Amino acid sequence: MKTVLAILLLLGAGFLAEEFVRYKRRLPIGFKAVLYTFSEFLLVGLFLGPSFLNVLTEEILAEMRPFIAIGVGWVGILFGLQFDWARVRRFAPRLYGLSFLQAFIAAGVVFAGFTLVSWILGAQWAGILVWVLPLAAIASITAPTAISVVFMEDRIRGENAEILRFVASVDGIIGLFLFCIAVAFQNPYSLSGYIILDALLWVFLSILFGVLLGALFCILLQRRGSREEILIYTAGILIIAGSISYSLKISPLFVAFIIGIILANFSHRSEVIYKALSPVEKPAFIVFLILVGALWKIQWGIGLALIPLFLGLRATGKALGIVVSRELFPKAERPSSWLALGLLSQGGLALTMVANLTILHPVSVFSLIQTLVIFSIILNEFITPTLTRLALQKAS
Amino acid sequence: MRSLLITILLLFLMAVGQYFCGIVLGENALPSGVALGFLLLVAYFSGHWINGLNLPFLTGYILMGVLCGPYALHFLSGESVQSLKLIDEVAILLIAITAGGEIRLDALRRNGRAYTLLVLFISLSTFLGAVALLWVFRAQVLVHLGNDQGLFWAVALLIGITCVAKSPAATIAIINECRARGPLTEMALNVVVLLDLVVIVGFTVIAAATPLIVGQDSSFAWGDLMHLGREIPGALVVGAVAGFLVALYLNYVRTNLLLFCLRPDSCLGGTCPLPRC
Numbered sequence: 001m002k003t004v005l006a007i008l009l010l011l012g013a014g015f016l017a018e019e020f021v022r023y024k025r026r027l028p029i030g031f032k033a034v035l036y037t038f039s040e041f042l043l044v045g046l047f048l049g050p051s052f053l054n055v056l057t058e059e060i061l062a063e064m065r066p067f068i069a070i071g072v073g074w075v076g077i078l079f080g081l082q083f084d085w086a087r088v089r090r091f092a093p094r095l096y097g098l099s100f101l102q103a104f105i106a107a108g109v110v111f112a113g114f115t116l117v118s119w120i121l122g123a124q125w126a127g128i129l130v131w132v133l134p135l136a137a138i139a140s141i142t143a144p145t146a147i148s149v150v151f152m153e154d155r156i157r158g159e160n161a162e163i164l165r166f167v168a169s170v171d172g173i174i175g176l177f178l179f180c181i182a183v184a185f186q187n188p189y190s191l192s193g194y195i196i197l198d199a200l201l202w203v204f205l206s207i208l209f210g211v212l213l214g215a216l217f218c219i220l221l222q223r224r225g226s227r228e229e230i231l232i233y234t235a236g237i238l239i240i241a242g243s244i245s246y247s248l249k250i251s252p253l254f255v256a257f258i259i260g261i262i263l264a265n266f267s268h269r270s271e272v273i274y275k276a277l278s279p280v281e282k283p284a285f286i287v288f289l290i291l292v293g294a295l296w297k298i299q300w301g302i303g304l305a306l307i308p309l310f311l312g313l314r315a316t317g318k319a320l321g322i323v324v325s326r327e328l329f330p331k332a333e334r335p336s337s338w339l340a341l342g343l344l345s346q347g348g349l350a351l352t353m354v355a356n357l358t359i360l361h362p363v364s365v366f367s368l369i370q371t372l373v374i375f376s377i378i379l380n381e382f383i384t385p386t387l388t389r390l391a392l393q394k395a396s
Numbered sequence: 397m398r399s400l401l402i403t404i405l406l407l408f409l410m411a412v413g414q415y416f417c418g419i420v421l422g423e424n425a426l427p428s429g430v431a432l433g434f435l436l437l438v439a440y441f442s443g444h445w446i447n448g449l450n451l452p453f454l455t456g457y458i459l460m461g462v463l464c465g466p467y468a469l470h471f472l473s474g475e476s477v478q479s480l481k482l483i484d485e486v487a488i489l490l491i492a493i494t495a496g497g498e499i500r501l502d503a504l505r506r507n508g509r510a511y512t513l514l515v516l517f518i519s520l521s522t523f524l525g526a527v528a529l530l531w532v533f534r535a536q537v538l539v540h541l542g543n544d545q546g547l548f549w550a551v552a553l554l555i556g557i558t559c560v561a562k563s564p565a566a567t568i569a570i571i572n573e574c575r576a577r578g579p580l581t582e583m584a585l586n587v588v589v590l591l592d593l594v595v596i597v598g599f600t601v602i603a604a605a606t607p608l609i610v611g612q613d614s615s616f617a618w619g620d621l622m623h624l625g626r627e628i629p630g631a632l633v634v635g636a637v638a639g640f641l642v643a644l645y646l647n648y649v650r651t652n653l654l655l656f657c658l659r660p661d662s663c664l665g666g667t668c669p670l671p672r673c
């Protein structure tokens with residue numbers, strides 16, 4: 001019954017917090033600038049969690065892990081739904097090249113940097129792979145939300161702005177694939193006895209489950225139903241995807257991402273999912289953020305010490321990534337290297353990956369990743385608007 | 397027909413999943429979350445094709461639960477059923493809120509005498525009828541109870557009072573599925589809810605008297621009755637305060653009604669297991 005009360009408390013907080021979010025839009029720009037991506041709810045969760053007030057106890061959070069897996073899957077489906085082929089092919093291949101290459105290079109720089117640090121600190125190679133690879137995957141992702149808010153407020157238009165928005169929206173794909181591989185390496189179940197083959201098999205199975213569940217969802221959606229029926233289908237598929245992933249220790253985020261892609265491309269009614277989910281989307285996301293915050297165990301010592309390294313390596317990786325990948329463009333059309341400044345924000349997808357790691361393997365090394373990523377998100381909220389405006393100013 | 401085919405497809409997928417769970421995880425049932433997700437879909441679609449046979453949706457839901465449970469196809473193990481108690485608790489909460497939302501105090505005052513007589517006669521006749529039936533077959537029952545007469549009467553009284561219980565959930569589901577309204581519907585729902593109250597009190601009294609009847613103890617378990625005496629008034633007070641606060645919110649704030657899901661024409665028996673908002 002305690003868990004039921006906790007769920008009711010969270011639902012109430014989520015809906016009431018949505019009112020606060022609406023009120024937030026009417027605040028002066030100075031206040032609004034620090035609250036772009038709802039990170040305040042992470043802090044609410046942190047205070048309610050075991051680290052402080054312990055309203056959401058460890059037992060309650062343990063019982064909620066399957067529900068958090070479902071929330072993770074929901075973010076994955078929404079991300080995947082963006083990539084229907086008709087929309088994807090409207091954009092030039094070199095734009096995708098720019099996005100993917102800069103993300104890959106950013107991940108590579110963070111991976112190299114933290115591998116070196118871990119090796120100096122005496123960590124074993126297997127241990128390094130377990131924690132550095134997911135961190136690198138998360139570092140490669142840019143959050144488009146903060147960028148979009150700046151564009152809306154300042155009414156920014158132009159080619160550089162569009163390139164920045166596109167790269168931020170799409171570079172998550174590389175992060176997701178790298179993350180899936182990272183989670184596959186952590187899987188405790190051995191299928192073949194060989195680590196690399198096991199990881200490949202788990203990646204393949206993740207894709208297979210996503211495709212099968214996506215196909216099932218398409219079959220269900222063929223029946224014209226009310227909004228409530230769409231909610232049932234979505235809830236059922238998300239529960240299945242989240243639970244299968246949780247049981248087999250694969251990434252529910254990645255499986256749901258594949259489901260979203262299948263839906264976007266093989267169902268004519270994928271848009272009804274948006275309409276069905278829209279009334280509950282914001283409160284559900286707020287509840288999800290509170291739970292992620294509650295799961296956060298701050299690593300004060302080494303975590304805080306590594307934050308500047310993480311931020312620095314990520315910024316370096318993004319900058320290097322843009323410098324290299326802009327070579328894909330003809331000289332006259334090359335985007336400015338300054339755009340890298342606008343790619344530093346992190347948000348929902350990075351947080352969801354952190355939640356994914358924490359619920360699958362609640363071990364202390366992933367608390368370190370939590371600390372690095374969440375601090376990065378919060379700090380970047382302060383500087384993203386300024387950097388984005390500077391990037392576009394310099395680029396033009 | 398389409399609903400039946402989808403039901404069969406989903407059951408097939410559950411069977412395949414169960415097989416692979418056996419190989420990979422070494423378990424002979426699906427993980428509880430996976431089973432829950434499939435059950436949600438299977439029950440929903442089975443409700444539709446069952447409805448095509450002029451039976452209520454609820455029959456389809458129950459049928460699938462029995463079929464997929466630990467005593468038939470074993471897609472859900474006993475432990476999984478226990479681990480999903482959270483869903484039970486949330487569902488009971490929603491059903492209780494919906495049932496309470498249908499009860500009007502003015503209707504209770506207006507028809508108090510009729511409800512009282514109905515509840516009295518239904519509970520007495522059911523209770524006495526069940527006990528009488530057990531007494532007729534006492535020889536066969538005593539065999540299973542070690543020929544203990546005291547135990548027989550305790551069991552008979554408990555079964556008798558349990559038989560009085562009706563299901564508010566099933567009643568609400570059928571009422572909503574048929575979109576029934578009117579004095580008969582109102583009476584049926586009110587009587588069902590009041591009968592539950594009779595069962596709670598009656599069961600507690602009989603359970604408290606059981607040690608005395610069986611002969612294990614010479615005293616009545618007054619503690620159980622006192623516990624009940626705290627629980628029911630306590631629940632009334634907490635429920636009234638919470639309901640009053642919700643009413644204030646609905647009257648003055650009037651946003652995010654989805655949070656409360658209070659519309660009486662809920663689609664429990666029709667298209668959705670959640671009350672419509």
